[in-house]
Amino acid sequence: MGAEFTRHVRRNLVAYIALLPMAAVVIFAYLGTMAWSVRLSFSSSKLLPRNDFVGFAQYVTLFDTSRWLTSLGNLAVIAFFFLLICFVLGCLLAIFIDQNVRAESLFRTVFLYPYAMSFVVAGLIWQWILNPDLGIQATMRGFGFSGFVLDWVVNPRMVLYAVILATVWHGSGLVMALILAGLRGIDGEIWRATRIDGIPAWRVYLSIVLPMLRPMIITSLVLLSISIVKMYDVVVAMTNGGPGTASEVPAKFIMDNLFERANIGLATAASTVMLITVLLVMAPVIYSQYFRKSGRAA
Amino acid sequence: MSSVSLENLDISYGNVPIVKKLDLTIRDGEFLVLLGPSGCGKSTLLSAIGGLTDVSGGRILFNDKDVTWTDPKDRGIGMVFQSYALYPTMSVERNLSFGLRIAGIDRAIIERKVKWAAELLQIAHLLDRKPSALSGGQRQRVAIGRALVRDADIFLFDEPLSNLDAKLRAELRLEIKKLHKTLKSTMIYVTHDQIEALTLADRIAVMKDGIIQQLDTPLNVYNKPANEFVGSFLGSPAMNKVEGQLAADGDRLFFAAGDFRLDVSRYLFAQTAESGRKVVLGLRPEHILPASGSAAAIEGKVSLVEPMGSSILAWSVFDGVSLSHLVGQDDGCEADRAFAVTIDVQKASFFDVETGWRL
C-alpha cells in the first residue's frame, strides 16, 4: 500500500492540494466546532466556556426543560406540515405550469420570488397580515363580517400553522422550480406511450412521472430540511416563540441559551442533540443519494 | 514506433477486481482488438494503458520502458472515445490543436498538422464549427483527428464507432483500416462488435471477466475458438451448441446426443479424446451444408426459415437435435419439409462440458 499510495498521491498531487481549502474548512470550521460543542456540553459552562466535566448533567437538565421538549415537538409538527405542503403545493404548481399555460414565466416568477426574500421579511410581513388588529381579520370585519376570526399568530393552538404558512409561502417556489426542471427533462415518448395505453393523466404523474423525478424530489426535500433544522429567523420575526412558548423551535432555544441566557453548557447540549438527530436522519439519505452509486472512476 | 507489454496486470475498482493477472504483448505496428461483452474489463484495460486508470498491480511497458505511473500526456498516445469527448466550448480547430498548444508547439507547426489531419479525414471545411454543429460521423472524425495530430506512437480506440448508424460505421471502419495502413502505428481498439474486430484486427484478444480468453488472428479466433465462450461470442448467426458424449465404434469416433450421431473421426483433437467423455459440440450454421446426394447426409425436418438476404437461415431438427444452418435461396428449403445436410466436422469445435475449453 505504502509505495503505491505515494505514487497515487504524487500523480494526483494537484488535486490533493486543490482540496486542501475544503479539507481545512471541514476539519476546522465544521468538525472542529462540532467537537468543541460536544465537549462543552459535558461542562458546566455558563457565560464563558469552562473546562470542567459534569457528565450528562446538562442533558438531564435539557430533557427536564419543558421549553426544549416543546421546541422539539414544534419542530416535528413544522417539519411534517412544511415538507408535506411545500412538496404537494410545489408539485401541483409545477405540473399546472407545465400544461402549456400562457404567461408561464410570469407565473413562475410569482411563485419563485418569495424565495429571494429573507426569512426575516417573510416572518415580518406575514405577522402583519395575520395580525388580528391590522390584517385580514380587521379587513374582513371592516367589510361587515364581524364574526370573522383569523387569529393564528395570537392563538397558541394555531400559531405553528401561521409559521408554517409563512415558510410555505417562502419555500414552495423552490420545489416548483426543481420539479418543473425535472418535468422538462422527461422524455416526450413516455407521454406518448401513456396516451396509447390510455392512462389518465393524474395516474401518469403519480405512478410514472414522480418516481422518475426522484433526484429532484430528494434534492428539494434535502434543501427544505436544511431550512427546517435551521429555522430561526422566521420564528423570531413572526412570533418570537410566542404566545408563551407555543412556537419555540430548537435553534431558537440554542440561541437564547447561548447568548441571552448565558448558558453555554445547556445550549451546546441542545445542539449536540440536534447534531445527533440530523446525523441519524440525514446520514442515510445523504449516503444513498450522493455516494452509494457514485461509480465514477477517473 | 512502439510495442506495448502488460505484465501481470491487476486493476480493481475499490475492492472489485476488474482485470486479473493479465499478460499481453502488442507488437510494434500491430492492430490489436480487445473484444468482449460489456463489463468484461476491456475499456478499463484500455484506460489503464492510456494512464487514465491507476493499476493496482503489475507493470505496463512501452518499448520495454516502464510507464505504469507515467502521466498520460507523456506516453505518446492518442485516444478516441465512444462519446467523441469533443470539448463543447471549442471550435473544431481548437479541439484539434488543444493538446499541441498545451505542449507549447510552434504555431506554424500546429497549423500544418491540423491541416494535414483535417485533410486526411476530410473535415477541413468544418474547422470553424463548434462540435454541436456537427453530425455524429463528423464528430468522430474530429475525435480521430485530435488523436492524429498528437504524433502518437500508439492509438487507443474505445468503441469509437458504436454511437454511429450501420452505414457510417462501415464507412469509418474502412477509414480506420486505411489509416492504420498509412500510419503503421500501433493501434489498440476496444469493441464489442465482432464484425469490427474481425475486419480490423491483426490479432484479437477476447476478454471475459477481466481475463483474456483467447489471443489470436481473426481467422483462428473464429474457426478455432479456445473455449465455448469465444465460440458463441463470435459469429452471426450464432454457433449451434449440442451437449453429448464421445463414443468409440471400432476405429471411428462418434459424437452422440440421444438419437443424434455424428462421425467425428476427422476432427483434429488437441487433446486425446477418450470414449465416453462428455463434450459440447459447437457447429457454426455455415458449416452445415445442404447435402448434394452425399452418403454422409443427415436427414432432418425444417421447422422455421429466416431469409437473410443473400442466404437463408433454417432451423431444422435432426434426430431430435435442433440446429440452425445456412442454405442458399435455390436449395429448396421450406418449413415443414424434409431436408438433408452434411456437416463439416473439421470445422466443428468440441469443448469440455465442465471447463468449456476446447478439445
Added chain:
Amino acid sequence: MMPQAKPAAAAKRPLTYQEVWGRAGIYAFLGVLALFFLLPLYVMLVTSFKSMDEIRLGLIFSLPQQFTVDAWVKAWTSACTGLECTGLRVGFGNSVKILLPSVVFSILLGALNGYALSFWKVKGANVLFACLLLGSFIPYQVFIYPLVRVYAQTGIYGSLPGIVLTHVIFGMPVMTLLFRNYYSGLPVELFKAARIDGAGFWKIFIAIILPMSVPIAIVAVIMQVTAIWNDFLLGLVFAGRENLPMTVQLNNIVNTTTGERAYNVNMAATVLTSLVPLAVYLLSGRWFVRGIASGAVKG
C-alpha cells in the same frame, strides 16, 4: 424542451367541453395561488407609498389615497439607528462590498471542489464531502462562538475578509454539492481526452470545465446572492462595525421605536433591502429553472 404530447397540451383541434373546463380549472388554480403569493409584496408596496396618517386610518389592503414616496426617501437617506440617521445607504454599500467577493470566491471554490471530487481520485475526499454536507444541516449558531474565537486569534474578526471567509465557509456545502452533481453529469471521456492532450489539473479546469459550467454557475450565483444578501446573523457577528450589511441596518431601523411604528418606512426599507435578490430572480429566473434542468440536481 417541452414534451410534445401532454395530456392537456394545446392541440390544433378544437377543445372539447371537458377540456375547456380543464383549462379554466388550471388557470383558476394558478391565479388564486398567484394572488396568495403576491399578497405580501402588494401589502409592502402599497403601505410604503402611504403616509402614516393614512396607515393609521385605513386598511392595509387598500391602495394609497395620496401617493407619496416620502417613506422611501426616508428609509434610504435618513432613517435613524441610535444617534446616526443615515438611512440604508451605508448598509447597501457594505452589502455590495461583502456580496461581490463572497459570491465570487464561494462559487469558484465550490466549482473547484466539485471538479476535484468528480473527476479526480482523492482518497478520503468523499468522507470530507459527506461531513461537509452533514455540516450544512447544523444551525449556524453552533459554529459562531468558536469561530469568533478563532477569528480573534488570527486577527480577522470584525473585518471584511472575516465576513467574506465566513460566507465562503457556510456556502461551501451547497456550492460544492451543486457543482459536483453537475460535473458528475458531464462525460468523463472529456476529462480523459484532455488528460491525453496533456492538460493538467488546472488547465482542464480552466480551459474545459469552467467554460462548460455556465448553466450551473447561474444557479449558483442566484443561490449565493440570495443567501449572502439576506444574511443577517453572520453579518452582524463577523462583519465589524464598519461593514454592517443592509439587513442589520434594516433590523435596527425596523426595531428602532419612536412612539408609533413607522410602518411605511419599515416596509419601504424592507422592499429596498430585498431589491437586489429580487432583481436577480426577475432577470434570471428562467435561467434558474434551465440551469437546474441541465443536471444541477442530479443525484
Added chain:
Amino acid sequence: MIAMKQMVAVSAIALAAATGIARAEEPLNAEVIHWWTSGGESAAIAVFADAFNAAGGKWVDNAVAGGSAARSAAINRIIGGDPSTAALFNTSRQYHEIIGEGLLNDIDAVASKNDWDKVLPAPIANAVKVDGKYYAAPVNIHMPLWIWYSVAALDKAGIDKPPETMEQFLADLDKLKAAGIIPLALGGQRWQENSLFSAVLTNVGGAKLWTSVYGDKDEAAIRSPEFRKVIETFVSLKPYVDQASQGRNWNDATALLIKDEAGFQVMGDWAKGEFKQANKEIGKDYGCIPGLRPDAPYVLGGDVFVFPKTDDAEQVKAQHLLVEIMTDPDVQVKFNNLKGSIPIRSDVDVSSLDACAQLGMKIMSDPARQVPDASQMMEEFVYGSVQDIVTELWNTPMTVDQAIDRFEKALKG
C-alpha cells in the same frame, strides 16, 4: 432593563458584533456599545455623548438594536480581544462572570473619589460591587413595575380615583371592561408578561415574598398560600387583556393608553417618554401608581456601563472620564429626565424631575422598600427558566399546582 423591552422580533437575533478598530492615535476616543435606539433613549444617550465630547473626548457611538444582541456583541468583542471602551449592561448578573475571568477593569479609583459607598442606594451598590471593588458605573434606576393609567379611560368607566389596593384594582378592571375599554394594555411578549407577574408578586406578596421567592429561593415561600394567591391573581388577569396583545411592543401598548383606548398598563418608568412625546401631562392625561399597598416594594432595576480590560493608558483614561461624566449630578438629572428613570445618586437636585420620578425618589429614600430587580437575584439562565414558566402560565392552560412545582424546580434546580 430597557434592553429586554427592546428585544423585538429580529433584534433578538443575538450575537452582534461590530468592530471598528478604536483609533488609538486620537486621545480619549471612547467607543460605546449600547442598545438605546428608540427616540427617547437616543436623546438620553446623546446627553452622555455631548458631555463627553465637551470634556475633550470623542464619543464613537455603536448602537445595536436589541439588548441581547448588543450585550452579545460586547462580550464577543471582549473575548475576541478587541473590546470597546465601554458597554451597556443591565443592573443584573449578566456581566459578573466576565469579572470573574478578569476581563473588566475596575473603576474603584473614580468610585472612591466620588464616595459611591455613600451616594448609591444599597441594592445598586451591591449589584455593581464585586469582591469589594466597583466594576460598573450605574447610570439610572428604573422601577420596572409602575402602573400607568389613562385618566380619560378611567373617567369613562366611572372610576373616580386610581386604585390603592389589589382589590380596587381588580374591581376597576371590571368596570373598564363593562365600559368597553381594554382594561389592561399588555404586549404579549415574554418580558412584558413577566413584568405583569412581578407586579402581582410585589403587590400581592409584598417585599418579603419577593425576596424569599426570587432571592432566597425558599421552598416554603414558593409553597406558601401567599405565592399561590399570586399565581391565582396573575391568571385571573387574563380576561382583561385584548386578543391582539400577542407580540405587541411595549410602546404600542402604551399608545393604547395615550389614545385612551385602554385603562391600565404595567410598565417601567421609561413609558413616560412615550407620554411626553405625545404631549400628555402627568395628572391631567395620565397617572402613575407605584404600588397597590402602602408598603409596596420599590424594585430597583437599571442600566450600567462596564469597562473592558485594557492596558492602553489612553483607553483607561477614557474609561475613567466616561464614569465621571455619566455619574456627574447634572448629567444624571438631564439624562434621567429624558430616559424616564431616576438618578442613581441621592445627592442630586430633584426639583427638575417630574412628579412620578419625584414620587419614586421619595419611596426609594425608605431602604425598607428597596428591593433588587429579579435579574440581580439569580443567574441569567435561572431567570430565563422563570420567565418561560410565567409566559406559559399566561398563554397555556396550567394548574396552580403545576405552576408551583415548576417554579420550585426552576428556582431550586
